[in-house]
């Protein structure tokens with residue numbers, strides 16, 4: 489494991505997404521909230537990057553900016569040569585809640601992004617993805633008939649059905665029980681290995697970050713800054729039982745020591 493503080497770039501690989509000096513101050517009635525301060529990251533093509541940090545350190549703020557869902561106060565985010573100022577067709581986002589519409593069945597929830605864009609749904613890809621995540625045959629079920637894990641699988645299918653090259657995930661498994669979370673972590677690792685998508689994944693669980701990531705961006709509390717970036721060199725595919733091995737626990741402990749535990753002000 490190696491650490492490298494500050495703005496990170498790898499001269500040998502082109503950045504898939506480039507975050508340059510991202511700063512965000514929310515304007516509220518009681519004044520400005522400085523959520524992100526001068527964050528620069530080069531996200532590599534095809535990497536699994538985890539953003540790790542305590543609650544309130546600006547992780548979602550950064551991800552929402554990367555998705556083009558809100559603007560930065562200063563700085564810039566690029567996908568290739570495109571500056572991100574609004575949602576981009578190559579970037580999909582998955583949230584902690586599956587956000588399925590309760591009055592639509594699974595199939596029509598998954599087709600919703602196509603309806604919004606007035607495009608024909610890619611039924612062949614949807615069928616393949618449903619099978620891949622174990623939801624084949626559930627197309628006619630309604631969200632209330634599905635477990636939380638199944639709903640989150642459906643939201644993964646909905647995001648991948650538009651064939652994005654970048655997947656942004658904001659604590660996607662944070663609301664699931666520990667067993668389902670392990671299953672989902674295995675699934676997302678497999679999908680990532682099969683598809684070569686670039687994934688940026690937010691978590692406040694150090695173990696989840698070490699299990700999933702190629703690199704972990706450790707953020708410090710408000711205003712959100714990068715405190716360090718850690719390479720995770722554990723071989724893949726990583727099995728769940730890896731989490732009880734000394735080499736895994738060693739990495740978790742090392743990162744624990746890097747987290748800034750000062751209370752947010």
Ligand SMILES: Nc1ncnc2c1ncn2[C@@H]1O[C@H](COP(=O)(O)OP(=O)(O)O)[C@@H](O)[C@H]1O
Pocket residue numbers: 514515516521522523541542543544545546547548549550710
């Ligand atoms: N829309 C908003 N208006 C004002 N403050 C906000 C808003 N969204 C987030 N914040 C504040 O910005 C900081 C970072 O929030 P957030 O990005 O959600 O952190 P994280 O995802 O790491 O928990 C927090 O202090 C939060 O209260």
Ligand SMILES: [Mg+2]
Pocket residue numbers: 547548549658
């Ligand atoms: Mg958040």
